[in-house]
Each structure stands twice: as structure tokens, then as C-alpha cells.
Amino acid sequence: DPAAHACRRVLLKVSGEALMGTGSFGIEPAMVEMIARDVAEVAQAGTQVCLVIGGGNIFRGVAAAAKGMDRTQGDYAGMLATVINALMMQNALERVGVDTRVMSAIQMSAIAEPYIRRRAVRHMEKGRVVIFAAGTGNPFFTTDTAAALRASEMECDTLFKGTQVDGVYSADPRRDPAATRYDSLTYMDVLARDLNVMDAAAISLARENKLPIVVFNIHSPGAFPAVMRGEGAFTRIV
Ligand code: UDP
Numbered sequence: 645d646p647a648a649h650a651c652r653r654v655l656l657k658v659s660g661e662a663l664m665g666t667g668s669f670g671i672e673p674a675m676v677e678m679i680a681r682d683v684a685e686v687a688q689a690g691t692q693v694c695l696v697i698g699g700g701n702i703f704r705g706v707a708a709a710a711k712g713m714d715r716t717q718g719d720y721a722g723m724l725a726t727v728i729n730a731l732m733m734q735n736a737l738e739r740v741g742v743d744t745r746v747m748s749a750i751q752m753s754a755i756a757e758p759y760i761r762r763r764a765v766r767h768m769e770k771g772r773v774v775i776f777a778a779g780t781g782n783p784f785f786t787t788d789t790a791a792a793l794r795a796s797e798m799e800c801d802t803l804f805k806g807t808q809v810d811g812v813y814s815a816d817p818r819r820d821p822a823a824t825r826y827d828s829l830t831y832m833d834v835l836a837r838d839l840n841v842m843d844a845a846a847i848s849l850a851r852e853n854k855l856p857i858v859v860f861n862i863h864s865p866g867a868f869p870a871v872m873r874g875e876g877a878f879t880r881i882v
Contacts, residue, residue: 651801651872653692653768656683657791658806660701662862663729670701671732675863679806680736682868683773687742691872692768694798695775696791697733699725705783719783723750726787730777731755743772749781749790761797768798788846796853803855804871805842806862811879812841828880841881850881857881 658679665672687693705719730746737744745767748756756777757763767774779790788805795803812834815823826833831851834841841847841859850857860871860878870876 651691653694653798653800654686654802654804654872655694655696655791655795655798655800656804656806656868657696657788658698658729658733658862659787659808660698660725660729661808662806663697663732664701671729673732673736676732676736677739678865679862679868680733680740680742682862682866683737684740684742685866685869686872687771687773689869692771693773694764694768694794694800695730695733695773696779696787696794697726697729697775697777698787699723699729699779701725702728716783719785720750723778723781723783726779727752727756727777730775733775737773737775743770744775745772746775746777749776749778752778764794765798786843786846788842789849792842792846792849792853792855792857795855796849800855803850803857804868805857805859806868807859808861808863809859810861810877811859812839812881816840825877826879828882831881834881841879847881 663671663675665675699722702725703722705722708718709715734744734746746756747759749759751758764774776794779787811825813823813825817823831847834847858878858880871878
């Protein structure tokens with residue numbers, strides 16, 4: 645199976661919402677710990693791992709703009725939300741024995757290293773898990789685009805997107821019982837059918853850089869190591 649190909653280096657995108665666990669806002673520590681254990685398992689098996697963490701469990705610029713807040717200001721607040729999540733994830737990873745560095749796209753030298761591509765690569769070569777915080781550092785982007793960007797810069801073999809559903813469906817499976825999951829899609833399928841998986845900027849960037857995307861449900865223990873082995877349900881976008 646293509647997802648099972650030995651991956652030298654991968655990027656895992658964890659949506660902010662995944663960190664809420666059973667809650668509807670903020671962070672459920674047990675959920676962060678579970679994801680950290682899965683990341684540790686993959687890293688300790690010899691794959692270089694970097695992470696992009698979303699911030700939607702705390703703040704989204706678009707949602708704030710809908711209530712009258714300035715969009716760019718809201719987006720900066722959203723980027724700061726990803727830093728909070730990154731620090732939580734760093735803490736959880738270190739508790740399971742994984743050496744970790746947080747690199748922020750917005751300089752915050754007291755708590756995170758600045759993002760420097762070559763240094764990020766070096767960290768991973770030394771077996772450290774790198775967490776990319778603050779998205780791209782620019783408003784009007786998402787952490788999905790940050791994930792496609794960093795995965796391309798890091799020359800990752802695959803971008804894994806851990807979400808609430810076990811892949812890409814023809815319709816929202818929570819609302820439409822007839823919805824079916826795709827095993828495989830092309831970037832163009834996703835763009836042309838406007839499938840709700842990642843924003844168009846992220847898909848386009850992945851397409852230009854021939855970066856495969858694997859969408860899977862990150863909510864059960866062992867999900868990330870399993871999908872790395874090509875097991876379980878997922879959708880592959882190539
Ligand atoms: N954000 C941004 N630029 C980026 C990445 C994120 O402005 O490059 C802001 C944006 O407001 C976004 C928020 O940060 O809504 C949280 O990120 P995102 O919505 O991508 O998180 P997720 O959906 O993965 O939890």
C-alpha cells in the first residue's frame with residue numbers, strides 16, 4: 645500500500661479541534677497526551693516527524709471577523725492560539741521522552757525558536773520532533789496551508805492530516821448517511837469538486853510540489869502509527 649512506503653520524513657497536521665477531545669473548546673490534556681504517544685511511537689521507530697498544530701479550538705480569525713472584529717487582527721490572534729497548542733504538545737511529547745523544538749513563524753524568542761528552515765532540518769536529523777507554530781506567520785492563511793508549505797520546505801514524503809473523520813467523503817458523513825469515503829483522490833478532484841478537506845491554497849501547494857496528503861481520523865489511540873503502516877481507513881490525495 646502506498647501509505648505504507650517507508651517514510652523518511654513526514655509532517656503531521658493536527659487540527660486544533662482534535663485537541664478538544666470530547667469537549668467543545670480549548671484543550672483536553674488526555675487527547676494531547678494520546679497524540680503525543682502516537683507521535684513518539686512513529687519517531688522512535690525511526691521516521692523524522694514534524695508537526696503543524698492548528699488553533700481552531702481556541703480562536704479563528706474568520707469566525708471573529710463574522711462578529712465584527714478586524715480580520716487581520718483576528719488572524720494574528722488565531723496564530724497565537726496555535727502557539728498555545730504547540731507548547732501543550734511540546735510538553736506532552738517531552739513527558740513521553742521525545743526531544744522537541746517549537747519553531748514559531750512569529751518571533752517569540754522567550755518561548756520558541758524562530759523558524760529557520762535549515763535549523764529545522766538539522767533538528768529532525770538529530771531525531772527531534774519539530775513543532776511549527778504560528779502558521780505561516782501571515783493573516784488570510786490557514787494552518788493547512790502552513791502544513792503544505794512546511795512539508796514542502798522540509799521535503800517530507802507525505803503530509804498526514806489528522807482530523808475528526810477517517811478520510812474525505814462525498815458529503816458530510818455526520819449529516820448524510822449516504823456519504824461514501826474515497827480511498828484515493830487527485831488534487832484536481834479535490835479542487836474541482838470543492839471537497840471539504842483542505843483549503844485550495846494548501847491543495848495547490850501540495851500539487852505543485854507533488855506532496856501526497858493522507859487524511860485520517862486522529863481520535864483513536866494508535867491511529868497515526870497505523871496509518872503510517874497503511875492500515876485502517878484513510879483517503880490518499882496524490
Ligand atoms: N492563521 C493565520 N495564518 C496562518 C495560519 C493560521 O492567520 O498561516 C489564523 C487564522 O485566523 C486561523 C487560526 O489562525 O483561523 C487558527 O488556525 P486554523 O483555523 O488553520 O486551525 P485548525 O482549523 O487547524 O484548528
